Amino acid sequence: MDLIGDAGAARKTLVTMWTIRRFEEAVDDLFARGLMHGTMHLSIGQEAVPVGTCLALSEGDYITSTHRGHGHCIAKGARLDEMMAELLAKETGYCRGRGGSMHIADVATGNLGANGIVAGGVPIAAGAGLAVKMRGGPEVVVSFFGDGAVNEGAWHEGVNLAAIWDLPVVFVCENNHYGMSMSVSRAFRVKQLSERAAAYGIPGVTVDGNDPQAVHDVVADAVTRARAGEGPTLIEATTYRWKGHSKSDKNLYRTREEIEQWRERDPIARFEQRVADTLGEREIQACRDEARERVRAAIRAANAAPDASADSLTEAVYAR
Amino acid sequence: MTAVAEQTRTLTYAEAVREALAQAMTADDRVFLLGEDVGTYGGAFGVTGDLVHRFGEERIRDTPISELGIVGAAVGAALAGMRPVVEIQFSDFTAQAMDQIVNQAAKIHFMLGGAATVPMVLRAPTGSGTGAAAQHSQSLEAWFAHVPGLKVVMPATPADAKSLLLAAIDDPNPVIVLEHKLLYKQSGPVPEEATPARLGEAAVRRTGTDLTIVATGVMVPRSLEAAETLSGQGIDASVIDPRTLKPLDAKPIVDDVIRTGRALLVQEAPRTAGFMAEIAAVIGESPAFGHLRAPITRLCGLDVPIPYAPQLERAAVPQVDSIVREATDLVRRW
Ligand SMILES: Cc1ncc(C[n+]2csc(CCOP(=O)(O)OP(=O)(O)O)c2C)c(N)n1
Numbered sequence: 001m002d003l004i005g006d007a008g009a010a011r012k013t014l015v016t017m018w019t020i021r022r023f024e025e026a027v028d029d030l031f032a033r034g035l036m037h038g039t040m041h042l043s044i045g046q047e048a049v050p051v052g053t054c055l056a057l058s059e060g061d062y063i064t065s066t067h068r069g070h071g072h073c074i075a076k077g078a079r080l081d082e083m084m085a086e087l088l089a090k091e092t093g094y095c096r097g098r099g100g101s102m103h104i105a106d107v108a109t110g111n112l113g114a115n116g117i118v119a120g121g122v123p124i125a126a127g128a129g130l131a132v133k134m135r136g137g138p139e140v141v142v143s144f145f146g147d148g149a150v151n152e153g154a155w156h157e158g159v160n161l162a163a164i165w166d167l168p169v170v171f172v173c174e175n176n177h178y179g180m181s182m183s184v185s186r187a188f189r190v191k192q193l194s195e196r197a198a199a200y201g202i203p204g205v206t207v208d209g210n211d212p213q214a215v216h217d218v219v220a221d222a223v224t225r226a227r228a229g230e231g232p233t234l235i236e237a238t239t240y241r242w243k244g245h246s247k248s249d250k251n252l253y254r255t256r257e258e259i260e261q262w263r264e265r266d267p268i269a270r271f272e273q274r275v276a277d278t279l280g281e282r283e284i285q286a287c288r289d290e291a292r293e294r295v296r297a298a299i300r301a302a303n304a305a306p307d308a309s310a311d312s313l314t315e316a317v318y319a320r
Numbered sequence: 321m322t323a324v325a326e327q328t329r330t331l332t333y334a335e336a337v338r339e340a341l342a343q344a345m346t347a348d349d350r351v352f353l354l355g356e357d358v359g360t361y362g363g364a365f366g367v368t369g370d371l372v373h374r375f376g377e378e379r380i381r382d383t384p385i386s387e388l389g390i391v392g393a394a395v396g397a398a399l400a401g402m403r404p405v406v407e408i409q410f411s412d413f414t415a416q417a418m419d420q421i422v423n424q425a426a427k428i429h430f431m432l433g434g435a436a437t438v439p440m441v442l443r444a445p446t447g448s449g450t451g452a453a454a455q456h457s458q459s460l461e462a463w464f465a466h467v468p469g470l471k472v473v474m475p476a477t478p479a480d481a482k483s484l485l486l487a488a489i490d491d492p493n494p495v496i497v498l499e500h501k502l503l504y505k506q507s508g509p510v511p512e513e514a515t516p517a518r519l520g521e522a523a524v525r526r527t528g529t530d531l532t533i534v535a536t537g538v539m540v541p542r543s544l545e546a547a548e549t550l551s552g553q554g555i556d557a558s559v560i561d562p563r564t565l566k567p568l569d570a571k572p573i574v575d576d577v578i579r580t581g582r583a584l585l586v587q588e589a590p591r592t593a594g595f596m597a598e599i600a601a602v603i604g605e606s607p608a609f610g611h612l613r614a615p616i617t618r619l620c621g622l623d624v625p626i627p628y629a630p631q632l633e634r635a636a637v638p639q640v641d642s643i644v645r646e647a648t649d650l651v652r653r654w
Pocket of ligand 1: 067068116117118145146147148149150174176178179180245356385387409413416
C-alpha cells in the first residue's frame with residue numbers, strides 16, 4: 001500500500017495518527033485536571049508504529065496489545081466513544097469500567113486486549129495464531145510489545161512456540177529505547193533486538209518506527225509470509241515516547257536534549273511533509289480538524305453516559 | 321519517655337522502608353538491592369529514592385524486566401553468602417517469579433537437610449485503591465502464607481515498616497514483605513535506631529470489651545478508624561494486627577476473643593480461602609471457642625478481580641463504613 005502517493009491511504013494514515021495523538025493529549029489533560037482516575041501510559045511520539053502496522057492487516061486479523069495500548073486500539077479500528085467512556089469509568093465503556101486504560105480491548109475489531117503484565121500478551125498471540133492454524137483460517141495475529149518485554153521469560157517461550165509451529169504471528173517490538181527507566185543499552189548485549197530472531201530460527205528486521213510507510217512495508221511482508229504458512233517474523237520498530245513512562249515518572253534517566261532530538265523526528269510532522277504534494281495543505285488541515293473533532297465528540301459522549309454501577313460488580317467474574 | 325521522644329521522628333512509611341534499607345546496607349556489606357527501576361528512577365513508588373547516590377549502582381542494582389530471573393538471582397546470591405533484598409514493582413508480578421519463590425527459595429533449606437540457607441527478602445507493594453485495575457491491585461498474601469519455608473510480613477505503620485523489614489533482612493529465611501501502596505504516604509513516629517522487630521509478634525493496637533477486630537495491611541488503620549466511630553456509638557472494640565502472617569502469633573488474638581466473645585476478621589483480599597479463614601480456624605480450634613457469643617465473622621474483599629472505576633474499586637474491598645456496619649451488627653445481634 002502506498003501511504004504517501006495514494007491520497008486515500010495518506011489521508012487515513014494521517015487522520016489515524018492525529019487521532020491517537022489528540023486522544024492521548026486529551027487523556028493527559030483530563031488526568032491532570034483530576035477528572036480521570038488511575039494511571040496512564042501515553043504513546044505520544046510512537047503513533048507511526050500502530051498505524052503503519054494495522055494498515056497492513058485485514059478485517060478479522062487479531063492483535064494483542066500492551067499497557068501502552070491506546071494507539072493499537074485506535075489503529076485497529078476501535079470506537080473512540082467507548083474508549084473514552086472506559087477511561088472515564090462509565091457503564092458504556094469497552095470494559096464497563098472494569099478494565100480502564102491498561103485493559104482496553106475491542107474484541108469486535110480483533111483486539112484481544114491490552115495487558116498490564118509486560119510480555120503477557122506474547123504467548124497469548126502465539127495461542128491465537130495456533131487457533132487460526134488449527135481452524136485453517138487466513139487470519140494473522142500481530143503481537144505488540146516494548147523493548148522491555150523482550151527480556152521476560154514469557155516472551156521467549158511465546159516466540160519459540162510460534163516459531164516451532166510455524167504460526168501466523170507477527171511480533172512487533174516498539175523499541176522506544178526505555179523499559180521504564182532502563183535504557184536498551186543497559187538491558188541488552190545485542191546491538192539490535194531483531195537479532196534475537198536468529199535464536200528462534202525466524203526472520204528479524206529493524207525498521208524506522210517513526211515512518212509509517214517503512215513500518216507498513218515490513219509488516220506487510222511478514223503478514224504475507226504468515227498467511228502463506230511460513231511462520232512468524234520479529235520486527236523491531238525504533239521509536240521514542242515523548243512523555244514519562246506513566247504518571248509517577250520524573251524523567252531522571254534521560255536528558256532534555258535527547259527528548260528534544262526525538263521530538264524533531266515527530267512521525268506526524270514528518271509524514272505531513274512527505275504527503276504535502278499528495279494531499280495539499282488544506283486537506284492536511286482537514287485531517288487535523290477531523291481528528292480533533294472525533295476526540296471532542298468522544299469526550300462529550302462519554303461525559304453524558306451513566307457511571308459504571310457497583311450493583312453489578314460481581315457480574316462477569318465467571319462466564320455464564 | 322523523653323529519651324524515646326528524642327529518638328523518634330515522623331517519617332512516611334516509604335521513608336521508613338528506605339531508612340531500614342540504608343541502615344541494613346551500612347551495617348552489613350552483604351546486603352544489596354535489586355529490582356526494576358530501583359536506581360536512578362528511585363523505585364516505581366519512590367521507595368528507594370536516592371539510595372543509588374548513597375550506595376552506588378553495584379549495590380542498588382537496576383535490573384531488566386525479568387522477575388523470574390531477578391528472584392532466581394537473589395536465591396543464588398543468598399545461597400552464596402549475600403543478603404539480597406528484591407523489589408518487585410507490584411506484588412502481582414510475583415506470579416512471574418513463582419517458581420523461584422515457591423519451588424526454589426522456600427524449599428532449598430529443607431531439601432538440603434538444613435545444609436544451606438536462603439536469607440533473601442522480597443518486598444512488593446500490594447493491594448488496591450489506586451485505580452491500577454486487576455493486574456496491579458491484588459492482595460496475594462494467602463498464596464505465600466500457604467507455602468512452608470516462606471515467612472510473610474504485612475507492616476501497617478511506618479514504625480513497623482522499618483522494624484519488620486530490618487527483621488526480615490536479619491532472618492536466615494526467605495521473607496516476603498507486602499507493603500500496602502496506600503500506606504506509603506502515611507506518616508508516623510519511627511525510631512532512629514536500627515532495632516529489628518521480632519517476626520511472629522502481633523500488635524494489639526487497641527483494647528476493647530465488646531469485640532475483637534483482627535485486620536491486616538491497610539485494613540488496620542481502617543479498623544482503627546472504625547473503632548473510633550464505634551466507640552462513639554457505645555461499642556468498644558479491640559484491634560489486633562498480626563503483622564507477620566507467618567509465623568503467626570495467635571495468642572493475643574485468642575486471649576482477646578476469650579475476653580470479648582466476638583471476632584470480626586477484616587482483610588482486603590477476596591474472601592474464599594483467604595488468610596482470615598485461617599485466623600477463623602485458629603480461633604475455632606482454640607479455647608476461645610467456648611467463649612464465643614457470636615459466630616466468627618469475616619469481612620473481606622468480594623470474590624472479584626479489582627476493577628478500574630473508582631466507585632467499583634471502593635465497592636470491591638472493605639471500607640471504614642462497612643467495618644463499622646459489620647461490627648455494629650455483630651454486637652447488636654449477639
Ligand atoms: C511483569 C511485569 N513487570 C513489571 C511491570 C511494570 N512495568 C510496566 S511497563 C514497564 C516498562 C515496559 O517497558 P517496555 O516493554 O519497553 O514498554 P514501554 O513501556 O516502553 O512501552 C514496567 C517495568 C509490569 N507491568 N509487568
